[in-house]
Amino acid sequence: xxxxxxxxxxxxxxxxxxxxxxxxxxxxxxxxxxxxxxxxxxxxxxxxxxxxxxxxxxxxxxxxxxxxxxxxxxxxxxxxxxxxxxxxxxxxxxxxxxxxxxxxxxxxxxxxxxxxxxxxxxxxxxxxxxxxxxxxxxxxxxxxxxxxxxxxxxxxxxxxxxxxxxxxxxxxxxxxxxxxxxxxxxxxxxxxxxxxxxxxxxxxxxxxxxxxxxxxxxxxxxxxxxxxxxxxxxxxxxxxxxxxxxxxxxxxxxxxxxxxxxxxxxxxxxxxxxxxxxxxxxxxxxxxxxxxxxxxxxxxxxxxxxxxxxxxxxxxxxxxxxxxxxxxxxxxxxxxxxxxxxxxxxxxxxxxxxxxxxx
Numbered sequence: 001x002x003x004x005x006x007x008x009x010x011x012x013x014x015x016x017x018x019x020x021x022x023x024x025x026x027x028x029x030x031x032x033x034x035x036x037x038x039x040x041x042x043x044x045x046x047x048x049x050x051x052x053x054x055x056x057x058x059x060x061x062x063x064x065x066x067x068x069x070x071x072x073x074x075x076x077x078x079x080x081x082x083x084x085x086x087x088x089x090x091x092x093x094x095x096x097x098x099x100x101x102x103x104x105x106x107x108x109x110x111x112x113x114x115x116x117x118x119x120x121x122x123x124x125x126x127x128x129x130x131x132x133x134x135x136x137x138x139x140x141x142x143x144x145x146x147x148x149x150x151x152x153x154x155x156x157x158x159x160x161x162x163x164x165x166x167x168x169x170x171x172x173x174x175x176x177x178x179x180x181x182x183x184x185x186x187x188x189x190x191x192x193x194x195x196x197x198x199x200x201x202x203x204x205x206x207x208x209x210x211x212x213x214x215x216x217x218x219x220x221x222x223x224x225x226x227x228x229x230x231x232x233x234x235x236x237x238x239x240x241x242x243x244x245x246x247x248x249x250x251x252x253x254x255x256x257x258x259x260x261x262x263x264x265x266x267x268x269x270x271x272x273x274x275x276x277x278x279x280x281x282x283x284x285x286x287x288x289x290x291x292x293x294x295x296x297x298x299x300x301x302x303x304x305x306x307x308x309x310x311x312x313x314x315x316x317x318x319x320x321x322x323x324x325x326x327x328x329x330x331x332x333x334x335x336x337x338x339x340x341x342x343x344x345x346x347x348x349x350x351x352x353x354x355x356x357x358x359x
Contacts, residue, residue: 006184011147012177015080015106015170016041018154021185024104025075026053028066032085033118034174035108039080060085064092064105071101072211074199076158080106082174083124084115086132093167094133097228098213102161102196104154105139106170108177111336119336120174122258125313128171129287136225138232140239141169141286143257147181153284160239162196164231171286173309175259175338241284242293246272250279251357252303252348255294255318257283264307266341267348276352286314291321298326303355307344308332327355 009017016038019027027042039056046054053070057063063079070077081089086107096103109124111117128141140160142153150172157168195201200209215221245265247253256264261282271278281297283290294304304326306315312330319328331347333339352358 004184004186006182008180009147009183010037010178010180011150011172012037012108013041014147014151014183015154015172016045017183017185018151019078019104019158020045020049022155022158023076024078024158025049025051026055026066026070026077028055028057028063028070028077028079030057030060030063030081030085032060032082034110034120034177035080035082035106037177038106038108060088061092064089067103067105068092068095068099068101071096071103072099072200074195074201076102076104076162078104078106078158080108082108083110083112083121086124086127090127090133093139094131094135094137095213096167097131097133097137097139098135098224099211100165100228101167102158102165103167104157104161104170105167106172108172108174110174111334117336118174120176120259120309120338121334121336122173122260122309122313123311123334124171125286125308125310128169129289129317137228138235138287139167139169140164140235140288141171143171143284143286144176145258145261145282147176147179148183149284150176151183151185164235166231171258173259174336236288239285240288240290240292242290243282243284244293245280245282247279247281247297247301249277250301251277252305252352252355253279253281253297253301254305254307254344254348255281255283255314256307257286257314260307260309263339263341264344267344270341270345271348271352274349276349277357278348278352283314289317289321291317294318294321295323295325298322302326303351303357304328305348305351306330307347309337309339310334
């Protein structure tokens with residue numbers, strides 16, 4: 001039976017609730033601002049489901065290795081952290097990718113580098129979209145821009161992880177994690193998902209299996225890398241997601257993701273009121289990146305503005321997508337400074353007139 005509920009929740013709590021409803025059976029985490037409410041929600045609520053386990057690990061490194069073990073056992077498993085905590089998990093994420101183990105990793109990012117600040121930032125784009133750890137691997141990266149989308153994309157993350165046998169990252173930030181919005185949960189009556197057929201649950205009745213990430217044979221490792229590469233190509237073809245807003249007649253398109261896209265959308269709405277033909281493209285999947293859609297827009301749009309809360313990281317992917325077919329400008333704030341829609345509007349208006357788009 002389908003059950004629908006709508007409640008006012010923080011983004012962090014919404015991820016936790018969505019994960020439980022998506023069949024998450026194990027959560028392993030370690031406290032760090034600004035994602036602590038997610039850990040608290042899992043601690044208080046995961047026990048609603050039979051056979052589920054919450055563990056506050058002794059460190060981020062311990063948490064990701066617990067994820068590794070739980071995924072080997074065939075259950076849906078999640079961990080979460082923020083920026084420097086995700087850095088500590090990167091070796092474990094690389095191991096998950098190498099062993100083709102599904103898991104969901106949430107990063108509610110903060111200002112960096114180093115310990116940085118606890119304020120919201122988007123400075124982890126490179127870390128998330130380039131794999132982050134060592135070796136030839138990628139991870140699907142989902143970038144929500146609302147509390148509702150945090151919940152929806154949590155369900156999608158678990159499904160993608162199981163479908164492609166890969167870790168999947170949800171890249172949020174301190175604003176999304178702390179803000180409160182109404183969330184509608186649509187779900188089936190909760191049931192524990194079936195155990196994966198390739199799980200290690202004992203060898204009774206079958207030959208034993210060994211799962212490891214090391215091989216002394218370069219050819220064997222090359223074969224694994226090619227196998228992963230082919231899977232990543234399938235993901236790039238099948239899983240690209242994005243939103244557009246007022247791009248049909250736009251002369252300038254803003255490209256932004258996550259909370260920056262929320263800020264940019266407010267600026268675009270006001271720009272339209274002021275007679276400026278401006279649109280917005282918001283990548284929902286940061287990897288795979290919607291490069292083809294950006295190239296398609298460039299057939300009619302010759303001015304793009306990339307807006308990020310960092311020093312210009314997604315900017316590189318937009319430039320690679322356009323291959324010189326349109327001009328790309330950049331505006332960003334970093335270190336946890338939160339720009340306003342009016343601030344972004346001033347940048348849009350200045351660029352619009354400088355490039356003669358008002359004529």
